[in-house]
Amino acid sequence: MPSGSYKVLSNERISNDNMWVMKVAGDFKPAAGQFFMLRAWDKYPVLSRPISVHDIGDGYIAFMYRVVGEGTEILSRLTKGDDITLAGPYGNGFPLDLKGKIALIGGGMGVAPLLWTAKQLNKPDVYLGFREEVLLEDEYKAAAGKLVTKIGGTILDDVDYDAYDYVFACGPLGMERALANMAKNHKAKVYISLEKHMACGMGACLVCSCSTTKGNKKVCKDGPVFLADEVIFDEL
Ligand SMILES: Cc1cc2nc3c(=O)[nH]c(=O)nc-3n(C[C@H](O)[C@H](O)[C@H](O)COP(=O)(O)OP(=O)(O)OC[C@H]3O[C@@H](n4cnc5c(N)ncnc54)[C@H](O)[C@@H]3O)c2cc1C
């Protein structure tokens, strides 16, 4: 479906630490790991906010988000029937045509894109690290071969990087950097989804530039998914 104005179907708080899931009516066909620019206000804040595709269902798209500032606060106040503007889907998501055994790893808010990603793959093993409580366990379990969850600590220690051909990960930058280092001497090739501040979301403004071994890239257009080996973490 093209970018435009849509109706909120539901918007529910799912955790003590202010995570929400919002469903918006419409028939969307985004790839796993893509994102939309969301906006539910007029002039201020100036910029729309990038949020990953969390799930797609019959006649709706779902976003999972944490309230961290003004934009997400406004999103959390939307209720059924309210208007929301979605632009997208944007970005290059996770590669879904790879042959081999795949593990998905999510930390914190990085668990958000992995439900739709798991549904696009053939029951990958899924490792999720949460801050305070395990969220949406039944949903992730249904889409996973094996589901491993952890509260606090690091979920990275629970993964055998020689047991997989590929790892797709999303989480805080520190987690992604640690993962890239841990996996270096193991079999698994690691893809990470990067988060950078964004303005246009579609490759026009350069706000989201990042350094890679293949030169400067735009996280919104060339990514957000990159091969971890190619990202120069010290320059992010
Ligand atoms: C491709 C992409 C996908 C994303 N997917 C999700 C998602 O599925 N769920 C979700 O909750 N969040 C996601 N985010 C992060 C989300 O866009 C920000 O949390 C949101 O824009 C914050 O807006 P705000 O107005 O509430 O907070 P602001 O007032 O703008 O910021 C609050 C705090 O968050 C920091 N922050 C804001 N945006 C970013 C960013 N892009 N990267 C790092 N730090 C940031 C600010 O520096 C500040 O400290 C994604 C970001 C990107 C780039």
Ligand code: FES
């Ligand atoms: S956000 Fe404008 S180029 Fe990426």
